Amino acid sequence: xxxxxxxxxxxSEEEMPKYWYNVKAHMKSKHxxxxxxxxxxxxxxxxxxxxxxxxxxEQELNDTDELIEIPQGIRDFYKMFRPSxxxxxxxxxxxxxxPARIYYKFEGNNTSGSHKLNSAAAQAYYAKKQGxxxxxxxxxxxxxxxxxxxxxxxxxxNLDVYMVKVSAMQKPHRREVIRxxxxxxxxxxxxxxxxxxxxxxxxPETGGSLGCAISEAVEKASVTPSCRYVLGSxxxxxxxxQTVIGxxxxxxxxxxxxxxxxxxxxxxGGSNFGxxxxxxxxxxxxxxxxxxxxxxEPASCPSLTRGKFAYDFCDAAKTTPLxxxxxxxxxxxxxxxxxxxxxxHGMSPIVSQLFHxxxxxxxxxxxxxxxxxxxxxxxxxxxxPAPESSHAIRAAVDEALKCRxxxxxxxxxxxxxxxxxxxxxxxxxxxxxxxxxxxxxxADLQKGFETIPKCKVNGSEI
Amino acid sequence: xxxxxxxxxxxSEEEMPKYWYNVKAHMKSKHxxxxxxxxxxxxxxxxxxxxxxxxxxEQELNDTDELIEIPQGIRDFYKMFRPSxxxxxxxxxxxxxxPARIYYKFEGNNTSGSHKLNSAAAQAYYAKKQGxxxxxxxxxxxxxxxxxxxxxxxxxxNLDVYMVKVSAMQKPHRREVIRxxxxxxxxxxxxxxxxxxxxxxxxPETGGSLGCAISEAVEKASVTPSCRYVLGSxxxxxxxxQTVIGxxxxxxxxxxxxxxxxxxxxxxGGSNFGxxxxxxxxxxxxxxxxxxxxxxEPASCPSLTRGKFAYDFCDAAKTTPLxxxxxxxxxxxxxxxxxxxxxxHGMSPIVSQLFHxxxxxxxxxxxxxxxxxxxxxxxxxxxxPAPESSHAIRAAVDEALKCRxxxxxxxxxxxxxxxxxxxxxxxxxxxxxxxxxxxxxxADLQKGFETIPKCKVNGSEI
Numbered sequence: 065x066x067x068x069x070x071x072x073x074x075x076s077e078e079e080m081p082k083y084w085y086n087v088k089a090h091m092k093s094k095h096x097x098x099x100x101x102x103x104x105x106x107x108x109x110x111x112x113x114x115x116x117x118x119x120x121x122e123q124e125l126n127d128t129d130e131l132i133e134i135p136q137g138i139r140d141f142y143k144m145f146r147p148s149x150x151x152x153x154x155x156x157x158x159x160x161x162x163p164a165r166i167y168y169k170f171e172g173n174n175t176s177g178s179h180k181l182n183s184a185a186a187q188a189y190y191a192k193k194q195g196x197x198x199x200x201x202x203x204x205x206x207x208x209x210x211x212x213x214x215x216x217x218x219x220x221x222n223l224d225v226y227m228v229k230v231s232a233m234q235k236p237h238r239r240e241v242i243r244x245x246x247x248x249x250x251x252x253x254x255x256x257x258x259x260x261x262x263x264x265x266x267x268p269e270t271g272g273s274l275g276c277a278i279s280e281a282v283e284k285a286s287v288t289p290s291c292r293y294v295l296g297s298x299x300x301x302x303x304x305x306q307t308v309i310g311x312x313x314x315x316x317x318x319x320x321x322x323x324x325x326x327x328x329x330x331x332x333g334g335s336n337f338g339x340x341x342x343x344x345x346x347x348x349x350x351x352x353x354x355x356x357x358x359x360x361e362p363a364s365c366p367s368l369t370r371g372k373f374a375y376d377f378c379d380a381a382k383t384t385p386l387x388x389x390x391x392x393x394x395x396x397x398x399x400x401x402x403x404x405x406x407x408x409h410g411m412s413p414i415v416s417q418l419f420h421x422x423x424x425x426x427x428x429x430x431x432x433x434x435x436x437x438x439x440x441x442x443x444x445x446x447x448x449p450a451p452e453s454s455h456a457i458r459a460a461v462d463e464a465l466k467c468r469x470x471x472x473x474x475x476x477x478x479x480x481x482x483x484x485x486x487x488x489x490x491x492x493x494x495x496x497x498x499x500x501x502x503x504x505x506x507a508d509l510q511k512g513f514e515t516i517p518k519c520k521v522n523g524s525e526i
Numbered sequence: 527x528x529x530x531x532x533x534x535x536x537x538s539e540e541e542m543p544k545y546w547y548n549v550k551a552h553m554k555s556k557h558x559x560x561x562x563x564x565x566x567x568x569x570x571x572x573x574x575x576x577x578x579x580x581x582x583x584e585q586e587l588n589d590t591d592e593l594i595e596i597p598q599g600i601r602d603f604y605k606m607f608r609p610s611x612x613x614x615x616x617x618x619x620x621x622x623x624x625p626a627r628i629y630y631k632f633e634g635n636n637t638s639g640s641h642k643l644n645s646a647a648a649q650a651y652y653a654k655k656q657g658x659x660x661x662x663x664x665x666x667x668x669x670x671x672x673x674x675x676x677x678x679x680x681x682x683x684n685l686d687v688y689m690v691k692v693s694a695m696q697k698p699h700r701r702e703v704i705r706x707x708x709x710x711x712x713x714x715x716x717x718x719x720x721x722x723x724x725x726x727x728x729x730p731e732t733g734g735s736l737g738c739a740i741s742e743a744v745e746k747a748s749v750t751p752s753c754r755y756v757l758g759s760x761x762x763x764x765x766x767x768q769t770v771i772g773x774x775x776x777x778x779x780x781x782x783x784x785x786x787x788x789x790x791x792x793x794x795g796g797s798n799f800g801x802x803x804x805x806x807x808x809x810x811x812x813x814x815x816x817x818x819x820x821x822x823e824p825a826s827c828p829s830l831t832r833g834k835f836a837y838d839f840c841d842a843a844k845t846t847p848l849x850x851x852x853x854x855x856x857x858x859x860x861x862x863x864x865x866x867x868x869x870x871h872g873m874s875p876i877v878s879q880l881f882h883x884x885x886x887x888x889x890x891x892x893x894x895x896x897x898x899x900x901x902x903x904x905x906x907x908x909x910x911p912a913p914e915s916s917h918a919i920r921a922a923v924d925e926a927l928k929c930r931x932x933x934x935x936x937x938x939x940x941x942x943x944x945x946x947x948x949x950x951x952x953x954x955x956x957x958x959x960x961x962x963x964x965x966x967x968x969a970d971l972q973k974g975f976e977t978i979p980k981c982k983v984n985g986s987e988i
Contacts, residue, residue, distance in 0.1 A: 070538065070539050071539065072539075074536045077532050077533060077534075143533045143534070144617070144908040145908055155680075175904065175908060175945070175947075177947075214905075214908060217905040218905070218906070218908070236950070237699075237947075237948075237950035240950040240951075240953055240954045240957065241910060241947075241950060241953075244901060244904060244910065244950075244953050244957060439706060442637065442679075442707065443676075443680070443707060445606065446603075446606040446607055446636065446676060447636075448637045448703060448706065485637075485699075485947045486699075486947070488698070488702040488706075489702075491702055491703075491706050492702045492705075495702065495705050
């Protein structure tokens with residue numbers, strides 16, 4: 065093992081970040097504004113504040129301040145589960161017989177099992193500070209719902225979680241964790257909202273969808289006094305909160321003189337990847353480093369590698385503002401895969417803009433090869449990774465194998481976003497040899513693209 | 527928060543223990559030897575070496591050396607999931623409004639979800655070093671099976687895990703984690719052993735028992751070339767490996783000048799509790815401190831608080847050596863409860879002897895109050911605890927509430943052995959208000975006591 069660099073780096077309390085990193089301050093081309101689909105005009109602050117907490121809206125629209133202070137009340141909560149370790153993957157390197165140095169930042173050591181708690185903590189804190197009594201959200205795979213339930217319990221807020229019905233049935237234990245934290249779990253579609261009742265009337269047997277659950281949660285927030293809606297990815301303020309990951313990485317690597325050549329993260333809505341790379345990207349945009357950034361998505365839901373850069377709705381029910389992003393179309397139905405957190409039709413506007421500007425590479429990886437990497441990693445590094453996180457493992461392994469061919473001693477950093485303890489039915493399919501890759505055909509993509517709305521802003525089609 | 531003492535204490539790599547702590551070196555009354563039930567004489571080294579790995583037997587019988595070196599090969603594995611954090615429970619203290627200072631040592635941040643990996647790593651290492659090809663074990667709740675599967679994968683050993691059938695059916699996800707790590711999971715009773723076939727012939731519909739699974743695993747090891755059996759608790763060498771917990775605690779507390787007044791741990795087989803208290807107990811036995819030690823057991827399986835101090839079999843099938851310990855009788859059937867890891871009829875001979883000599887207090891706590899404490903802890907400290915670990919939480923909370931009454935500023939340390947992610951059906955019962963306490967009647971206990979064997983050693987009944 066390398067001298068003077070610990071195998072696992074934990075920052076001390078004093079070294080922990082006091083600021084989130086707003087990468088937008090360094091982006092020459094800012095991403096296009098949200099559009100209100102009703103007026104076809106950029107969303108006003110008030111449009112957004114009717115849905116989201118005030119402070120989150122301020123952060124959403126802030127593209128000038130590089131550093132945004134993390135309030136003490138959030139830093140206190142962060143202390144419960146942070147710092148997360150930055151680990152040198154010695155055992156994986158040895159197994160791969162690679163000259164590359166592999167590091168990973170592990171966000172799974174908390175009860176929600178993932179990085180989601182970073183933004184849940186912040187959003188619940190701001191809701192409480194604003195004097196709200198309740199928040200609502202939706203959850204698919206369940207990591208976000210768990211994280212928000214933990215944060216709501218900590219700060220003393222009521223929480224309604226609309227959980228996609230099929231997911232609640234397949235993952236009753238996830239549902240139970242959320243309930244244990246005192247949140248109200250409503251399987252979606254439900255009878256509690258107009259959106260839910262409408263879907264149920266039309267499709268009484270439906271297992272629900274994330275799009276429908278979002279519509280229900282937004283509607284519930286809008287009709288409940290002292291309540292706002294909270295989202296777990298995609299938006300700029302969520303990505304901002306996730307920069308605590310990148311900030312910790314940067315501090316730890318700077319401290320020990322480690323310079324990453326490649327940074328790799330899995331991409332669903334984009335917030336963990338964006339949060340991991342932010343401070344490194346900020347420096348690169350200023351010409352201070354030449355790090356390569358790689359976003360990894362499932363071949364079954366390839367928004368960056370096969371999607372279009374266009375204005376689209378953030379939800380399938382077409383109720384949200386329009387965002388300019390890489391999208392497969394808000395009506396795209398990703399084929400079933402086991403990385404629920406990556407089954408999203410769009411991509412964070414910040415990540416989309418950076419990709420469009422050539423600052424980020426994207427790769428799509430196939431499910432079976434992802435699980436192959438996951439099991440290899442579990443056996444040699446002792447952590448059973450979430451299917452989502454395993455996309456980054458796959459890409460990091462491929463990069464390290466390339467280094468074995470070329471002899472390059474690259475330093476690879478990847479984000480290990482969470483654990484797979486609630487995903488064992490996926491592992492079972494892999495172990496039993498009955499897992500597929502489910503890559504969409506060109507026709508499937510075409511069907512999705514047809515659901516991207518024609519959109520005019522200030523009179524001109526965009 | 528207290529100045530200069532971090533909220534979470536992580537030792538640095540250099541500070542991590544290089545030695546396990548053999549508390550027996552300080553015990554004036556050593557515990558009675560194992561008895562071979564066939565010869566009614568103390569077990570010889572060779573008796574034990576036919577079942578267990580050579581080095582583990584050496585450690586089992588060593589009652590003179592205070593410090594036993596942790597080989598580098600095990601310390602390398604420990605680095606993957608250790609050090610574990612020593613956490614100040616500020617949020618719990620605040621909620622309880624107690625003047626007590628509460629610390630907990632959290633062993634759940636690894637894929638096995640518990641402290642079990644500490645001994646699994648050691649035992650698999652020694653099996654590999656001895657040149658063995660395979661090991662066998664049994665698992666009930668599944669934490670031990672998972673831990674050993676991880677260790678076997680890491681060191682490259684074949685592993686057969688006999689998993690109690692009803693447990694494998696109730697916890698298919700636990701089973702799948704073990705499989706993912708490459709171990710062979712056999713539901714017990716099975717057709718692979720004489721013991722299993724005999725039970726199946728008599729009770730074809732049985733859901734199995736830990737006793738039967740032990741018998742199968744021991745038999746399988748005895749008929750397999752280059753194979754030994756591995757046990758996850760009770761024995762002295764297992765307790766020894768778990769002293770890495772106490773060693774880390776002691777180093778951390780000494781470093782910051784923290785002196786515990788009370789140390790609390792849950793007691794099933796006794797290895798985690800014994801491992802946590804060992805270095806503190808060693809000092810107390812030498813008159814160097816006056817720490818109070820509290821073992822916490824479920825009221826449904828109260829071996830210390832209501833059992834007998836007698837020679838008994840370690841398994842229900844009466845195949846193992848006899849051990850002098852607190853026992854409810856090897857045929858005692860604990861009523862169903864949700865702390866599978868605490869449903870054992872006996873208690874570690876070391877812990878039993880210390881209790882018999884008045885060095886340890888024991889309390890029994892009831893299931894509903896345990897889950898009440900668990901949910902309170904989950905909400906304020908952000909960790910969803912295992913039902914087993916929650917017994918220690920309950921006792922620590924009670925101690926802190928006593929301090930609120932008396933105004934005492936006691937420093938309480940408790941062992942938080944693991945997470946409850948695979949125990950959500952138990953939480954569901956609690957959340958739904960359908961959980962019972964299942965305390966055995968005097969008649970139930972009497973039935974158990976009748977299964978304690980009459981035992982003569984060197985001619986005299988004991």
